[in-house]
Amino acid sequence: MRDPHQSLRSTTAGAVSVTLIAGAAFGLAPAAQAAPTAQAAPRATGVRFVDIAGDGGTKLAANVVAPAGAEDGAGYPVIVLPTSWAVPQIEYLAQARKLAATGYVVVSYNSRGFWQSGGEIEVGGPEDIADASKVIDWALANTPADPGRVGMAGVSYGAGISLLAAAHDKRVKAVGALSGWGDLVGSIYSGRTQHVQAGALLGGAGELTGRPSAELRTILKDFLGSNLDKEPEMLAWGAKRSPATYLDRLNENGAAIFLANAWGDTIFPPNQYADFYEKLTGPKRLEFRPGDHATSEATGLLGLPNDTWTNTRRWFDRHLKGERNGIDQEQPVQLKSRSTGGYEGYPDWKSVGATSRKIDLTDGATVHTNTDSGANGGTVLLSNALDQFLKLPPVASIPLLPRRYAAVWQSERSARVERVRGTAKLHTTVTGTKESGTLVAYLYDVGPLGLGKLVANAPYTFHGKTPDKPFTVDLELFSTAYDVPAGHRLALVVDTVDPLYVEHNPSGAQLTFSSPSTDPSYVSIPLREQ
Secondary structure (H helix, E strand, O other): OOOOOOOEEEOOOOOOHHHHHHHOOOOOOOOOOOOOOHHHOOOEOOOEEEEEEOHHHOEEEEEEEOEOOHHHOOOEEEEEEEOOOOOOOOOOHHHHHHHHHOOOEEEEEOOOOEOOOOOOEOOOOHHHHHHHHHHHHHHHHHOOEEEEEEEEEEEOHHHHHHHHHHHHOOOEEEEEEEOOOOOHHHHHOHHHOOOHHHHHHHHHHHHHHEOEOHHHHHHHHHHHOOOHHHHHHHHHHHHHOOHHHHHHHHHHHOOEEEEEEEOOOOOOOHHHHHHHHHHOOOOEEEEEEOOOOOHHHHHHHEEEEOHHHHHHHHHHHHHOOOOOOOHHHOOOEEEEOOOOOOEEEEOOHHHOOOEEEEEEOOOOEEEEOOOOOOOOOOOOOHHHHHHHHHOOOOEEEHHHOOOOOOEEEEOOOOOOOEEEEEOOEEEEEEEEOOOOEEEEEEEEEEOOOOEEEEEEEEEEEEOOOOOOOOEEEEEEOOOEEEEEOOOOEEEEEEEOOOOOOOOOOOOOOEEEEEOOOOOOOEEEEEEEOO
């Protein structure tokens, strides 16, 4: 299938080294050093820096870029861009200039609690949602913006706020949500397991570049400290900040929703975005590409060609300007393979892995906990970026994995290329010697020499189980698009320790994996037909 159109985008990269640390945290794209000059887009006006009164009068540091000649009073579509977590307000200036040069008024603002904006960090809470509406109010009152053509977009934190705002403000007609979240709890607490590197980076970047609220500090302390007594409060806090909670409102308002993310996003895994996409009923588009959190958009933020930003602009051109550019005639689900770099189109998410095959996990295994076997998901932001740019995913030598700490099952060698597309699913029976525990499942592509390249992984944690009593585990691994070469095997590895996640294995615990004849264990591999 042909490449969707390529794009240019630029960002504010590297204002200070601290922003690079922040960029690791909550989907922040790298921040840029200097604002692009006015000469970069001759049809856009210069940048105007303003302060906007947000919810409760809180100062929001913002900037405005409008089309040249906008002073004539004509009504232009307007796009509001909330910044990413911990990134300064100049983050989107290159993209703002490109949009303004083609007829958009663009207002970008620093999310509350960060940098020059006032208030405290609320993580997409009610204050952030109200801020977005206040910025729209300001744009309609102070720029030649058309109230009937309002869009919102952003990367990571800006994506989440944009989706939440679209659910609460009917004026938002189109959204570009890049590397964002539909389900906050399902992102950093999937499998009831804390994604510790993601949470720690979020908290650290917030402290370095902003002012976390007392509520956020408490939530992070309880989350990272595994305070299970506070789990109901943490879940309620996350649900309030999840666009998926407001699906009925989003669908009723009918905004056109464009979602884009990376296969290896270690902050907001792709599964939760795909689930969210499937439940939207209005105009919608879903794109997945290789990379980690916000790396798919990063080259565009640096002013380089970038498919994600090109298609974001095409989306706005269609749904705010009414241009018949063909984007709504293309297959709405667009996937870029990690292996070939080619694009594939599908009518919906469920068609991605239309066929599957099961690998039976017939042999039982017992693993000792508390020790990393050597199989792991890599490092937040880094490992999957290496996969994106250098085709170097996390690897493990499957024959050398210590069976005392890892259970390993392998398929037969495949006679042809197997195109893994979508979500692999593990079904097994587990018996623990303690009432709590954590396991992490990995799917590897194993070559002739036994070197395994990571295809997918996911954690799973249990509490309150009766020791030595078997129970069933059903676990969805993070979705992907990966081609397993002919002559290779697939291997499922399960261990109990991974630096990406908090483990809940009491000292000395063991986990036994079995395959009862009445309920056999297996891993289901989603495949695209040849």
